Amino acid sequence: MSKIIKGIKLRLYPNQAQQAQLWQMFGNDRFVWNQMLAMAKSRYENNPSSHFVNGYQMDALLKTLKQEYPFLRESDSTSLQVVNHNLDQAFKMLFQHKGGQPRFKSRRSSYQSYTGKSKLYVVAKRYLKLPKLGYIKTSKTSQLQNVKIKRYTVSHDPTGRYYLSLQVEAEVNQLPRTGKTVGLDVGVADLAISSDGIKYGTFNARWLEKQATKWQSRYAKRCHRANVAVRQWNHNHKTAKLELDDYQNWQLARVMKSRYQQRIANQRRDYLHKLTTNLVKQYDVIVIEDLKTKNLQKNHYLAKSIANASWYQFRTMLQYKCDWYGKQLVVVKPNYTSQICSHCGFHSGKKALAIREWTCPRCDTHHDRDINAAVNILHKGLKAVG
Template identity: 45%
Template sequence: MTLKGIKVKLYPTVAQQEAIENNFRLNRFLWNQLLGMQLAGHENGGSFVTKFGMNYLIKVMKIEFPFLKEAESTSFLYTSADLADSYDRFFKKQNGFPKFKSRRRPKNSYKSNCVNGNIQVVDNHYLKLPKVGLVKANGLHRVKDKIKSVVIHKKADGTFEATLQVAFEATTFESTGKSVGIDLGIADLAIQSDGYKLPNKQFERSLAKQKRQWERKLARRRQQALVKIEQAKAQEIELELSDFKNVQKAKEQVARINKKIANQRNNYLQQYTTSLVKKYDLIVLEDLKTKNLLQNRQLARSIADAAWAKIKSMLAYKCEWYGKELVLVNPAYTSQTCSHCGENTGKKPLRIRTFACPHCHTTGIDRDVNAAINILNKALAQR
């Protein structure tokens, strides 16, 4: 059995929203309490408390803080597991030290485990959630298998989503015997060794004007609100940015635009990657370090909009699901090497779009297609 996530949109009532947001608050409170205990224990010469030790502490804390019983109990187990994982990454020098969670910048999500049918799909229109009840939802018709867990998330635009982790039996696609190398680019998002080019629709730039207008409104309204907050402090009146509705409206508008961009890009890449795993048995990509490439200030925005890492991650799990093979190769010299004779011809300016080899006199081939063929050849040479 394989696990996959299915996102559905939730439409909770006012009372259900309060229950969900209360669970956010309680999990945030638990995180801060457990982190505080870890720090206090360290200062007193104690050792790090493992995930299982923190799970025992949760039972004790429910006695000391009875209101914790209002939360969905399995969500606390995931909170302690997340804290233990944060410490583990810190010890491995992969991340910084775990921090206390602020209510001003909250992580509006929690995860619940499916136990004894406490999470169910009802009539394809309602999702039964523990401590919340039947929540109206859109997209539940895609849930055909057993639910393992659910993550409830409140988006920045104020909407609610649930990501259901379900177990399903993956069916392999029919073998085609075909292989393809893919060169990721900016002008064209993906260039295949067979000559096909996937256009880069640049979803962010299509909404750039609208997004920029609302970002400016948000910055202006926030600045005006901060001035009023300072004036209120002089009169001993407590105000926060969340008290200004015009600031929250602008913030939600920016979030809606960002969400629309992300949805459009995700849908575009999902369709493309699915077509690849249906058509090819072997798919070869460059093992690009996107983080390093983003240091190029001139191309950083275009590279981020292209979402190369997302293409790689989508192909990784789809190839695993459907019985295909994904190979990552070293990107060194793929654009400089002749795909016909294998000789290195050196760097060429980006304005030169046609590859010409002075050694074997190969001409008329697109430089990106030439790179894609080299990518494929590298993988075939390793087999």
């Protein structure tokens, strides 16, 4: 039995008072980020040779900040420390030329969150006790048995729902050995083709995608109309000013298109979880090809299909589940896997994508293109691990 770090996401159902308190806590984290960022920028402008104020020094400034702005005491103190840590990391990435310059955060953002490191308590089947918020209703807490919560994040997403994301340390039993190995060739028509000849189809949610596209179009049109109306009103009325948020029609469209997009993402993730768990249970060694998804998506004819297949997410899930359950994932280069005969090793040359089946001119073996590639991937992987 080994210990692992994993994430658990639960739905929150705060009452009206808790919702108001949550938005105050979102705002407090945003306020501390903006204050610390403004301080760092003004410090650099006044004296470019001055030393950077790191995360520990920012934490020391929190006491003074709380005295000046008492509303910051309404937040979990660890969440403000996490803000300082994140800003410190952002500047370090900037100095190492691995990221852009940190930006100020806006209250108009459709996604708001705060992260804390304080202890949470499970008080009932559907209730948790959160710092500063007290008892709050949530979805099933059965997943939180026998785990150690390391940090938590409360978020409000564009769909208008509240979520609690937990980073926990849990114990996992390794799966029994089966003695089986498999090679996987990923594709567009089928998500994965195994060397055993099994084809796993890609995720399909055409109706949801159609609805998301429809509401995305409505959102864009309504937002444009609202912007035009706001500019006209503010031009003609100098005293009473309107804002875009005063028009509710486009906000309804924003929520609807976000909910359809989230349903697609959730169903795709669920499909990938079930598929990868099934593969890890069946095989001890899984060999896959190392594809550069970003490069392949430059082909505009296949970009949407490749994105829908979620090859990177599929590989990531296989990787950590193999690590959890004591299985082995081997990654090999995909060079010539669809061109070499898996029976005799003859290299038949490059073939157009339209050719899905072919016969080896040397040994007369008839091949399915994808299954033949999966067998070659398996041979490469087994050779690599000896």
